[in-house]
Amino acid sequence: xxxxxxxxxxxxxxxxxxxxxxxxxxxxxxxxxxxxxxxxxxxxxxxxxxxxxxxxxxxxxxxxxxxxxxxxxxxxxxxxxxxxxxxxxxxxxxxxxxxxxxxxxxxxxxxxxxxxxxxxxxxxxxxxxxxxxxxxxxxxxxxxxxxxxxxxxxxxxxxxxxxxxxxxxxxxxxxxxxxxxxxxxxxxxxxxxxxxxxxxxxxxxxxxxxxxxxxxxxxxxxxxxxxxxxxxxxxxxxxxxxxxxxxxxxxxxxxxxxxxxxxxxxxxxxxxxxxxxxxxxxxxxxxxxxxxxxxxxxxxxxxxxxxxxxxxxxxxxxxxxxxxxxxxxxxxxxxxxxxxxxxxxxxxxxxxxxxxxxxxxxxxxxxxxxxxxxxxxxxxxxxxxxxxxxxxxxxxxxxxxxxxxxxxxxxxxxxxxxxxxxxxxxxxxxxxxxxxxxxxxxxxxxxxxxxxxxxxxxxxxxxxxxxxxxxxxxxxxxxxxxxxxxxxxxxxx
Numbered sequence: 001x002x003x004x005x006x007x008x009x010x011x012x013x014x015x016x017x018x019x020x021x022x023x024x025x026x027x028x029x030x031x032x033x034x035x036x037x038x039x040x041x042x043x044x045x046x047x048x049x050x051x052x053x054x055x056x057x058x059x060x061x062x063x064x065x066x067x068x069x070x071x072x073x074x075x076x077x078x079x080x081x082x083x084x085x086x087x088x089x090x091x092x093x094x095x096x097x098x099x100x101x102x103x104x105x106x107x108x109x110x111x112x113x114x115x116x117x118x119x120x121x122x123x124x125x126x127x128x129x130x131x132x133x134x135x136x137x138x139x140x141x142x143x144x145x146x147x148x149x150x151x152x153x154x155x156x157x158x159x160x161x162x163x164x165x166x167x168x169x170x171x172x173x174x175x176x177x178x179x180x181x182x183x184x185x186x187x188x189x190x191x192x193x194x195x196x197x198x199x200x201x202x203x204x205x206x207x208x209x210x211x212x213x214x215x216x217x218x219x220x221x222x223x224x225x226x227x228x229x230x231x232x233x234x235x236x237x238x239x240x241x242x243x244x245x246x247x248x249x250x251x252x253x254x255x256x257x258x259x260x261x262x263x264x265x266x267x268x269x270x271x272x273x274x275x276x277x278x279x280x281x282x283x284x285x286x287x288x289x290x291x292x293x294x295x296x297x298x299x300x301x302x303x304x305x306x307x308x309x310x311x312x313x314x315x316x317x318x319x320x321x322x323x324x325x326x327x328x329x330x331x332x333x334x335x336x337x338x339x340x341x342x343x344x345x346x347x348x349x350x351x352x353x354x355x356x357x358x359x360x361x362x363x364x365x366x367x368x369x370x371x372x373x374x375x376x377x378x379x380x381x382x383x384x385x386x387x388x389x390x391x392x393x394x395x396x397x398x399x400x401x402x403x404x405x406x407x408x409x410x411x412x413x414x415x416x417x418x419x420x421x422x423x424x425x426x427x428x429x430x431x432x433x434x435x436x437x438x439x440x441x442x443x444x445x446x447x448x449x450x451x452x453x454x455x456x457x458x459x460x461x462x463x464x465x466x467x468x469x470x471x472x473x474x475x476x477x478x479x480x481x482x483x484x485x486x487x488x489x490x491x492x493x
Contacts, residue, residue: 068096068121075136077163079104080119081112096121105155114146138167138196147176150305160206161223161231167196175210185307185341188212202226214333215239240265240330260286268315270296279304283311302344309344317352320361321445327363328403329442331372332394338370345375356478357381357420374405384420385411401442409434421485428489431455447475452488 065083073079085099098119102112120142124135148156159165170193177186190210197204206221221233235244248259257276262269271286281302295318300311315323327348350361359380366375379387388408395402411417414431435453440446450473473484 068098071134071136072121072139075166076139076168077159077165078168094123096123105152105159111147111149111152113148113152114141114144116141116144118142136166138169140169140171141173142171144170144173145176146170146173147178149178149182150180153177160204160221164197165195167194169194179306179341183341185339186212187339239333240326268296270298272298307341307343309346311345312347312349314349314351317354318350320350320353320355320358323350324440325442325445329401331365332401332442335372335394338367338372340370343368357481381409382420383413383416385409385413385417395439402439403442404437404439407436407438409436421482423486423489429454445476449473449475449481449484454488 065086068086069080069083080098080101080103083098083101087097087099089095089097098121099117101116101119103114103116104112120140122137122140124137170190173190173193175188175190176184177188178184188210190208192207192209194205194207202225204223204225206219208219210217210219216238218236219233221231223231230247230249233244233246233248235246236242237244242263242265244264245262246259247261248257250257259274259276261272261274263272264270272283273286274281274283281304283301284299285297295316297314298311300309302309302311344367346365346367348363348365353360359382361377361379363377364375366373374390374392377389379389381387386409388410389405392403392405395404410433411431414428417423417431418425418428432455435451436449437451439448439450473480475481475484
């Protein structure tokens with residue numbers, strides 16, 4: 001019995017080993033066969049995709065330009081004319097490339113907006129086998145020059161508010177604004193331009209990053225289709241750091257656009273109410289309960305045809321040194337890039353200054369003939385008189401920037417003048433005017449005063465008393481100025 005059991009176990013073991021060997025062999029053979037099947041399937045799918053994506057390459061492009069033109073007009077509400085050189089590529093995504101074409105906002109336009117090279121038309125993956133059913137996803141334009149004029153800007157405005165459009169992208173291009181004589185008024189290099197509809201949030205969006213007046217900016221405009229009458233925009237300038245938030249609404253009864261703009265700069269905030277009627281924009285600052293906002297007031301207008309502006313800015317309780325530093329640095333950056341058609345007046349008044357000597361300051365900047373000039377500007381001294389100046393110049397020395405101007409102090413109250421600068425009665429004269437040159441380091445709160453003249457008559461070239469100095473006196477504070485004036489009167493007497 002025991003021998004039988006041993007033989008049975010040995011036999012079963014042999015059978016099992018043989019079965020396992022056969023199974024392993026068949027499984028390996030099966031697995032190898034399946035790998036081959038999968039590989040063949042992958043190859044078939046790959047080449048099928050390649051073949052499918054390549055189908056538009058076999059179109060007859062001699063007659064396709066009209067079809068493509070109509071599709072673009074339908075989907076983007078822009079008109080392409082004189083289309084030449086259509087090619088197709090599917091790497092990395094399917095797209096048509098138009099060699100050259102002219103772009104118009106509307107079909108009836110007499111003037112093209114741009115002559116474009118290498119316009120890319122990106123396609124949906126569906127229906128590539130039928131050119132009549134091809135769907136366009138977006139278009140992309142690079143390194144193009146766009147020329148806008150009054151009519152085209154109006155068309156673009158209508159496009160923003162009325163038309164449904166698929167995504168339009170523009171990179172590394174230039175926007176030019178021209179007048180009726182085709183003369184360029186403004187140039188804005190564009191880094192990135194995105195114009196599309198956010199279907200998820202039901203918003204129409206325009207994003208632009210570029211440069212204007214030698215200053216980088218980012219601009220975002222959006223329109224919520226749930227409240228279509230109102231549009232919002234945010235404009236950020238990097239240097240100087242200025243943020244402008246705008247909300248506008250069209251009054252259908254009279255066709256006037258009204259809105260409010262919130263501007264943040266130099267730790268200040270300004271709310272502006274404006275109205276736009278045809279070619280004129282009227283501007284007035286909003287009165288609010290916030291005391292910080294009411295410290296800034298702006299009033300004036302902007303004419304668009306021909307372009308001219310007249311703006312008055314009033315700042316309360318400002319830091320004189322900070323304002324002047326930022327202001328004249330900005331003027332310096334603009335001074336070499338003013339367009340000949342950028343004309344206007346910009347008046348800035350600083351009231352209730354945090355200054356022991358200055359009561360208020362008025363800067364009247366005139367933009368004319370590609371230059372910025374100071375016109376009838378003044379500084380009121382507390383209980384003493386007024387300093388008038390009408391010109392200034394920039395000087396560069398030792399990698400430092402200086403502002404220089406000729407000043408005229410008209411003294412209204414001599415007693416207050418002598419009291420303020422601690423001049424004894426024995427050394428006083430009948431003082432009406434003081435002339436002097438002043439130079440300021442823009443980057444630092446340091447002044448220097450020179451060429452001081454008392455009671456000098458510019459017309460007759462006569463003078464009662466003169467103190468002329470080749471050496472400039474450095475002034476860091478009011479105490480140093482007081483000391484200098486006292487020394488000058490010692491020299492007179």
